[in-house]
Amino acid sequence: MASKERILRLKDETRTNILAASIAIVKEEGWQALSMRKIADKIEYTAPIIYEYFSNKDAILNELTREGFVKLAKLMEIAISEHSDPAKQLEAMWLAYWNFAFAEKELYQVMYGVEMNCCAMANTCSDTQITMNMLWDKIEEIIPAEKRTEEYVDTKYYTFWSVVHGLISINMTRKSTSDELNKQVLKDAITGIISSMR
């Protein structure tokens, strides 16, 4: 009787173990090192066993993504509960989002498709720099002389870059949003930041 429950509990446990082993491997060696055989090794089984719990590797990644979103939602609820003013709440929520991204870096990566793969973007090659410098210089030019410190230019530069790159990569990973909305957000952000500079 109860043995059935025990078995079910055990099955559930190895399912959890698979996920835990996966995230552990990723934390140790990065996403590109995650393989079915390595997971199997860690849970002391052979690879085909995993397919009785997940239909394929993507299913594991999907489940980790789901767990990531659940965790994030919980953190946001906490953030809300710690303030009463809505504006403060919103700010705390975004801060929670930010902190989550770095506290659970690996989860954030699989949730939002950041880097994961290839070449590590090591590229500090000169060509990478050119574009940056062009933008940086132009921003510096616009900022009135009395405000023009390196720090200030840096801040504005990163703000620009973040909003534009963010909008782009959000659009690339989930392609739902309308072009109208994108252009709107983009224009708003650009003109907003520009006007804030002077």
Add this chain to the structure above:
Amino acid sequence: MASKERILRLKDETRTNILAASIAIVKEEGWQALSMRKIADKIEYTAPIIYEYFSNKDAILNELTREGFVKLAKLMEIAISEHSDPAKQLEAMWLAYWNFAFAEKELYQVMYGVEMNCCAMANTCSDTQITMNMLWDKIEEIIPAEKRTEEYVDTKYYTFWSVVHGLISINMTRKSTSDELNKQVLKDAITGIISSMR
């Protein structure tokens, strides 16, 4: 005499062909489908030949990244040349950046490590939605009633998300920037957008 030059030119040509074949494959089937053997097939050689032009697969990706930055820099110079007012120039530069990202989607992906790998973020699962809704609702709450249209909330929501996600993913791929600067940009952006809402 001249035959040496011809041969060198041919060598250069197959180098170019390798890069062209690579980007063609990626455009047809995505980054995860890019393999050495497929490239070799396309240039009508066998795989080991590629290693006489590039030390490994990463080197190909690096070269494509470099080419991407060169292209982007050129587009930005054009953007500058088409305006005289610095603010307009800067705006045109960011628009050029934006347009480049979608015109040369594959290059942008390898340049900035967007998605590339895995599971395509298909995830329209409910858990994904929860976080979004929490933020969306809170934003809606803050916006004064007279401005509160769905479009307006959407715009603000995406602006928020873009700047935060952008800042995060920039930090994850190139980990140079200081925490000070990050917090500064983040706080500035959040409070800036919040104050712009009401």
Add this chain to the structure above:
DNA sequence: TAAATAATCTAACACTGTTAAGCAAAGTTA
């Protein structure tokens, strides 16, 4: 104890990046 079922593993397939060995044509030298 024997049959049936569940749990697990081995072996294999078709791929991946990468390297070493070999072949055949071309160029160089005697």
Add this chain to the structure above:
DNA sequence: TAACTTTGCTTAACAGTGTTAGATTATTTA
């Protein structure tokens, strides 16, 4: 012209990947 060297390219292999089918072992049931 004959022998030698270099070049261009291929085949074969290694170790790894995700995934599946079949065999094997262990457990439960009759």
